Amino acid sequence: MDPVAHIRAGAETGTPWRFRLEELAWRDLVDGLKQEALPFVGLWCDGTDVHVLFLPHGNQPLAATLALEDGRYPALSPARAVSSLYERMVFDLYGAEAMWARDVRPLVDHDVWTSTTPLASMPGPAGGHKGMIAYQPSEAFLAAEGLAAGIGPATGRTGAPMHVALTLAGETIVGAETVTGYAHRGMALRWRNSRVDEACRLSGRVAAGCSAAHQVAFCQAIETACGEQIGHEVSQLRVVLLELERCVQHLYTLAALAQEAGAVLVASRCMWFREQLLKEAAPILGSRLLMDHCVPGGVSLRSASDVGDLCTRLAELGEENYSALSELWRGYPGLSARLAGIGILDRAALERLGLDGPVARAAGGDSDCRRDMRMYDGLWRFTAGRHGGSVDDRTAVLLDEVGESLRMLADLAPRLGLTAGGRIDLSYQDGEGIGMAEGPWGRVLYWVRLLNGRVEHVFLRDPSYPALMAFETVLPGQNVADVALIKASLGVNAAAQDG
Amino acid sequence: MGLIRAVFDATFRQGGARLKPVGPRWPLLLFHVDTGGCGGCGMELQALATGPYDAQGAGFGFVQSPRAADVLLVTGAVTRSMMPVLEATWQAMPTPKGLICVGNCAVDGGMFTENYAVMGGLDRKVQIDLRIPGCPPSPHDVLEGLFSLFGKRLEENASAGQDEGVGSSSTSS
Numbered sequence: 001m002d003p004v005a006h007i008r009a010g011a012e013t014g015t016p017w018r019f020r021l022e023e024l025a026w027r028d029l030v031d032g033l034k035q036e037a038l039p040f041v042g043l044w045c046d047g048t049d050v051h052v053l054f055l056p057h058g059n060q061p062l063a064a065t066l067a068l069e070d071g072r073y074p075a076l077s078p079a080r081a082v083s084s085l086y087e088r089m090v091f092d093l094y095g096a097e098a099m100w101a102r103d104v105r106p107l108v109d110h111d112v113w114t115s116t117t118p119l120a121s122m123p124g125p126a127g128g129h130k131g132m133i134a135y136q137p138s139e140a141f142l143a144a145e146g147l148a149a150g151i152g153p154a155t156g157r158t159g160a161p162m163h164v165a166l167t168l169a170g171e172t173i174v175g176a177e178t179v180t181g182y183a184h185r186g187m188a189l190r191w192r193n194s195r196v197d198e199a200c201r202l203s204g205r206v207a208a209g210c211s212a213a214h215q216v217a218f219c220q221a222i223e224t225a226c227g228e229q230i231g232h233e234v235s236q237l238r239v240v241l242l243e244l245e246r247c248v249q250h251l252y253t254l255a256a257l258a259q260e261a262g263a264v265l266v267a268s269r270c271m272w273f274r275e276q277l278l279k280e281a282a283p284i285l286g287s288r289l290l291m292d293h294c295v296p297g298g299v300s301l302r303s304a305s306d307v308g309d310l311c312t313r314l315a316e317l318g319e320e321n322y323s324a325l326s327e328l329w330r331g332y333p334g335l336s337a338r339l340a341g342i343g344i345l346d347r348a349a350l351e352r353l354g355l356d357g358p359v360a361r362a363a364g365g366d367s368d369c370r371r372d373m374r375m376y377d378g379l380w381r382f383t384a385g386r387h388g389g390s391v392d393d394r395t396a397v398l399l400d401e402v403g404e405s406l407r408m409l410a411d412l413a414p415r416l417g418l419t420a421g422g423r424i425d426l427s428y429q430d431g432e433g434i435g436m437a438e439g440p441w442g443r444v445l446y447w448v449r450l451l452n453g454r455v456e457h458v459f460l461r462d463p464s465y466p467a468l469m470a471f472e473t474v475l476p477g478q479n480v481a482d483v484a485l486i487k488a489s490l491g492v493n494a495a496a497q498d499g
Numbered sequence: 500m501g502l503i504r505a506v507f508d509a510t511f512r513q514g515g516a517r518l519k520p521v522g523p524r525w526p527l528l529l530f531h532v533d534t535g536g537c538g539g540c541g542m543e544l545q546a547l548a549t550g551p552y553d554a555q556g557a558g559f560g561f562v563q564s565p566r567a568a569d570v571l572l573v574t575g576a577v578t579r580s581m582m583p584v585l586e587a588t589w590q591a592m593p594t595p596k597g598l599i600c601v602g603n604c605a606v607d608g609g610m611f612t613e614n615y616a617v618m619g620g621l622d623r624k625v626q627i628d629l630r631i632p633g634c635p636p637s638p639h640d641v642l643e644g645l646f647s648l649f650g651k652r653l654e655e656n657a658s659a660g661q662d663e664g665v666g667s668s669s670t671s672s
Contacts, residue, residue, distance in 0.1 A: 108616075112579045118615040132583045153581065154532045154588050156563035158541035158548075161533050161581055182580045183535040185611045205610055208539030208635070252542065255549060271550040288637055289539050495538045 001032040004056050007064045015432045018051070018063040026066045026074055033079035040354050041445060043076055043086040044459040045094045047121060051459070052076060052083075053434075053447065058372040061434050063447075068096055075101035082353050082466050089499070093119045093188060105136050108181035108498055119189055135165060135179050144175030151483060153182045159487075160495035168480055176475035178468060184498040191458040196222060196296055196428060199455040203446070204291040206460065207496035209249045212241040213439030214446075214460075215294040220435025221448040222296040222455075226426045230298060233419045235375040237299045240307055240412055242437060243405040244281060244314065245290050248274050249440040250358075250398045250405075254329070256488045257395055261338045266329055273321050277314055284310045298423025308416035315410030322406060326399055339392035343474050343486035346389055353466045353473070357442020359490055362397040363389035370438045379408050391482075391489040428453040441467065441491035464496040526560040527645075529599075530568035532588055536575030536611065539635035540602035544572065547638035559645055565591040570628075576604040576611035577618040597628040597648075601641060606630050 006029055010019030021029065033040075041053040041061075050073045053063045066073055075098035077084035087098035088107035095117035098104070109116060110133035116124035144167040153161035161182035167175040187206060191199050203218040204211040216238050223230060255270035282288045286302035293301055301307065329335065345355070345363045356367040364387035370380040385400050386393040428450050436445040442463030449457045467490045474486060533541050547554050548561045562568050565588045577585065589598070600621055603609030608619030621627055631644035643653045 110580055113615045114579075115615050123615075132587070133580050154565070154584050156530050156532075156561070156565075158531060158533065158538075158545040160538045160541070161535060161575075161584070182578060182584070183533070183538075183575070184578060184580070184616050185535060185576060186614045186616045189614060190611075202610065205537040205539070208537040208542050211537075211539075252545070256545070259549060267549055268551075271546060275546065275550045282637075289542065289635060291539070291634075493538070495536065498535075 001028065001036075003029055003032040003036050003038050003054075004062060006032055007054075007062055010064060013065065015063075017061050018065055018432070020065045020067075023066060023069060023074065026064065029064060030074055030076055030079050033076070037351070040076070040080040040083065042459065042461040042465070043083050043090070044447075045090040045096050046449075046457050047094060047119065050090070050096060051447075053445075053459075053461070059369055059436060071095060072097045072099055074099050077102040080354065082469050085465050085469065085497075093117065095120045095124065103138065105138060106181075108184040110134065110179075110181055118186065119192070133179075133181075135163065137165065137177060141165070141167065141175045141177045145169075146174045149480070157484070160493060160498075162492075162494035164475075164483060164487075166475075166480065166483075171479050171481070173475050173478050173480055173483075176472055178472055180468070180494055180498055182498065183495045187460075187499040188458070191455055194455050196426075196450075196453075196455055199448075199458065200294075200296055201292060203458075203460075206499070207462065207464070207493050208289055208291075209252065210245070210439040210441065210444065210462075210493075210496065211292075212238075212245040212290040212294060213437045213444045214462075215292070216242060216437040217435045217439075217444045217446045218448070218458075219294050219296045220437070221433045221446040222428075222435070222450070223426065223433065224435060225431045225433030225448055225450045226429055227431070228297070228424065228426055230424065232375075233416070234298050234421060234423070236412060236415055237301065237304065237307060237419060237421055238294055239375050239379065240311060240409065240416070241285070241290055241293055241299070242439075243408045243412075244277070244285075246440045247402050247405040247409075248277055250402045251277075253440075253488060253491070254395060254398055254402075257339070257391070257485060258329075258335065260484050260488060261335055263332050263335045263338075266332050266335060269325055269328060273317075273325055276317055276321065280313050280317065281310060295423060297426045299421050300423070301421055304421025305418045307421070308413055308418060311409045311413035311416060315406060315413060318403075318406030318410070322403055326403065329395075329399055336392055339390070339395060339485065339489075341390055341392070342478060342482045343391045343394075343489060344389045345470055345474055345490075349470065349473055350389075353469050355442070355463075355466045355470055357438070357440075357463050357491065358397045358401060359394060359442070359463075359467065359470065361385065361387075362394040363387060367442070368438060369436055369443045373438075379411055391485055394489045439463065441493070460499065462493075462496040463491060464493040467491045467493070468497055526555065526558045527648075528560050528562045528567055528569045529572050530562055530565045530570070530588070530592070531572040531574065532581075532585055534573055534575035534581040534585055534605065535578035535617070536602070536604045536609075538575075540574035540604070543635045543638050543641060544574070544601065547641055550638060552638050552642055554642060557642065557646070559642075565589075566593065568592050568596070570597040570599055572599050572601055573605045573621060574601045576608045577621060578616055579618060580616075582618060598625065599629045599631065599644070600627050601631045601644075602636055603632055603634045606632060609634055 092109035111127035111129035613619035
């Protein structure tokens, strides 16, 4: 059975790429997905329906919808492992149960909220738990024998809070499980019926360091829902934001990895280079973490006409510093040796979890949504890098991508000239739209439904979902001292994942 | 070659403003807890700790355990799951101790006001010794805020430090 044809055979809806299925057809779809490799994006609920989104060809979306029956729906996790995180989230927020799900433990609701199932039409009573949240291990985790240990949520490091429960045999990890939800801020509730500009500001605060990617994807979704398209010049300004963000975020990650690996000098060189870039960019763009520069219909920059010059200066800075940094990284005594051979992700795990972004590229996966994007025409090029899948390979890919982004910024400089930027006025009609961007860690995708000039519902796909699963998958067999390295190299971000 | 150059510029840091410790006790040790937010304030703290701001030179150090800390730096909007963690961290710190809220979220929730999962900042819930507003505050803002604990301004100290640096290098040469 071809799942694409199967979905298309469903009843049409107001959105041309979304089809409504009956429950039996949905079950057939789950069975069909076990055999076919249709790229899964995510699953979400809006209280009455449950939706699942795929990307069959490039960036072309295809969604299936099923009405909840008695608050239940057949799970997709038997066919797509990562769906289990979405199913757990849907249960915590709406109380909708996934039948035959692989994992039904709570994901973000740990019985301390002021109401259970807060987004359901009738929210439940308040959680009765007091004090530190209790952790419910899975059966597989309980079966692992050894010394129990845990890391987090308050580690003194700067990442978003999460807990990693470990079972150890000596120094080797036997079982590992994450406890998330510490950073859950109720984004879905905040987005519900919010004003469009307010929703856009919120999307920039899902995960710092990926703000530009989130806001570009969100704004595109709003623009598609309104049936508008932004001009070429404005889209090029957005590319500047995205590539600059990739550059500084990768440098930040590389610094964290070097620090963790004991190469403090390399870490400070990475951070120094990052600060140099930000020192140039912040006065012209308006902020350091690139928040709130992409708005529905255009961009909002402090001085858009200087962005062309800015790109030239960033490229010059890159020329002065990048090769020295890259040389230092590769030649620093013991750094590559420390990172080599740990946290290896193989192709099979990659495909099973639907990973993308630099993590997938470092393991031989070929996924980059910039390839099919019009705004990257003549800018993006395929670059082959290392593909061993270890932490060392991932850092090499990150380092290469910094160079590629700097090259793109150099190419953008003459194209931009004295572009004025600006924005078009959108009239918010009822409808649905989808938008995506390649963030520092992979594809960021937004699905937005507008109703009465407001944002009625938002679904967000962030690479942190598969990254969390990959993190849990890769830990057994590793040394306990490498947990922080592996976590940083996979782009695990609890802030984005908890929502 | 790259290594030698890097060692040299770490040793004889040219260009970076050299800061002089401001605190009565040196260094002032900070423990950071992210209580649930976007993580932007945490990134800026990391930039302050490892970037070219010379936080160590100014007498501020980041530690990995609350037992070694003098000051608790809180970022994020304080989710209900993180509140007990924050309390336990506070209890683990030796007295005297202080509490600093970095960023709008930690102060009053900022964009993340109170809802089913979020308590919405620490303002009017506990005694806060210093508020550093911003979304997120830049590393410079944070450093300036920390300086204000001792009634000093960052600019004054930077120029004093630089003068001293120039003086000492001329005497040694």
